[in-house]
Amino acid sequence: MSNLTKLKSDNAEDAQLWQMRVDLAAAFRLAAAMNWHESVGNHFSLAVSPDGKKFLMNPRWKHFSLIKASDLLFLDSDNSETMKRPNAPDPSAWCIHGRIHANVAHARCLLHLHPPYATALAALADPDLKPVDQNTARFYNRIAVDLGFDGIADDRAEGDRLARVLGNKSRMMMGNHGILVAGATVAEPAPRWPRPSRISISWSAPARPWCWPIPRGRS
């Protein structure tokens, strides 16, 4: 029996899980098409249990453009044997995604990337996205900013810390690292995505002096 045959089912619960796999796989393909990805280095995940402890995530060393629904790992953040299995996930992604899903109820889908312009902004002393135009203004006061990066995540405490920083926000600028967007479904984060391909020019601007817009009626 093929992997695909095993995953597809007439059972409603299995069919729902299969659709979640398909949706998440499509997000990887879209990110690759938009060139937001870092080949095999970033991670998307989707909670599939009510408590968020069971979730889907991409396997290690699989290019975004090649990921299929059946490739996605089914993980349980309570399973202490996870990192010992032959197809163990990336350890950093396991620490971050598993703990955010378990701690932040609204973060059902997590899209984490290192887009070049956003990551350049994340490396500034003040990585907050300034409201300098109508695109960036949409995100004013809506982005959690993490300034506590101290190396690649390698324990659950770092994931718990990032979960606290994200809090009730749906976007996080991860200082010296990248960005993370959370949503209720795979589709939900997309319209609220900072869309690096369009906004990245604004995001790169902090390296230069700001030209602040003057509100109407003021000189």
Ligand SMILES: [Zn+2]
């Ligand atoms: Zn990362």
